[in-house]
Amino acid sequence: MYSRYQKKKKEKFVDKKKKKKVFSSSSMSERKAINKWYPPDYDPSKVPKRKKNASSTIKIRMMAPYSMRCLKCDEYIGARRSFNARKEITNEKYLNIKIIRFYISCPGCNNTITFKTDPKNAGYTPEEGAVRNYEKTTKKESEDDLLARLEKEEQEDKKYQLLKSKRKNNPFWNEQTVGMENLEKRLQEQHKQQLLNEQLEAIQTKASIDKDKLEEKAREKLQVKINRPTTKHRLPIPTTIKLPKKPKLVNYSSDSD
Structure with a gap:
């Protein structure tokens, strides 16, 4: 159950919503006369065709071609x-070009x-x-102007004709053209x-640049190989060296005496 205040508030909200109607695509399509109903006994050949009137006018939008009063x-x-003009095709022709008549209304007095x-x-x-x-x-030309x-x-x-003949006869002119x-x-x-x-210079410069780059790379590789430590196993050097004992010499002369 709503209180009086709540009911009024709800009614106002509904009224606002009604004012702001949002038409969906389906509602707009329903308004258009796309789907027409044809009765089962409909025969299009029996429908009389509308005759086109030759002197009928066509509504167009145009500008005044000249200033007028x-x-x-x-x-x-x-x-x-x-x-907003009306266009009418007349029966008059000039060199098989149709002459067209236009109707406009005065903006002051219609x-x-x-x-x-x-x-x-x-x-x-x-x-x-x-x-x-x-x-x-x-400007119309008078007879004197025309003769002049x-x-x-x-x-x-x-x-022009004299110059042309001179050029033809003159051998220097032909030599000049040649x-x-x-x-x-x-x-x-x-x-x-x-x-x-x-193009050759560009190719040579490119080749020299490539050669320099290759030389630099080769030098870098050699330098890396030289600086790399050897991985061979070395024996440890002892601090004290033990020399082998000398054999004792026996004196046999004393025993014989």
């Missing part, structure tokens, strides 16, 4: 401003603004709802020889 509220729309792609000039042309702030201006440009190009071409080729070949050969010499 709304005709309804005079709102300034800068270039590269992002919009006015619909439309513009189309212009594949001829590699840009966009405004249609309704807004006007370009800056029109593209291409053509004359200049013709003179440059003539100069000399340049010979120089290039010599340089390449010298470079190869230098690389070979460097």
Whole structure:
């Protein structure tokens, strides 16, 4: 049995838990419509297919291709401003390239603004709802400018042809080209020889280092052998030397007398 205070405390704890719901992976998968029920008499061939409308629009996210001004509220729309737009493929074509129409709404007054792609000039042309702030201006050549440009190009071409003919007839030019080729070949050969010499030097230095290391190792081994004490059994040297006793000499002359 709980007291009143304990019951209230328990209720509060339950309420807090209810607020903070933790969804497990199983509950999330149950929400998704993965497993669908099909009746036993279901025939997919009898289901009518949805016809695609050619003039249907597609929702896209895009940026304004140029700076424009709304005709309804005079709102300034800068270039590269992002919009939720609708894309529509028109029946118009230029050199078999489809022309696409875009619909955007003005952020100030919700006015619909439309513009189309212009594949001829590699840009966009405004249609309704807004006007370009800056029109593209291409410098038009006058007849005099065109004639002057053509004359200049013709003179440059003539100069080039003259130089070409002079080079063909001039023997020094051919000799010079041959000399340049010979120089290039010599340089390449010298470079190869230098690389070979460097490789040989590297091999020689490596061999000399290895030889020095081997000599050092041999010297160390000899030194170790010299310094190592001999393990042969030596007899102990006595402190006192015992000499053998001399035999006594007997005098036989006294006995005979």
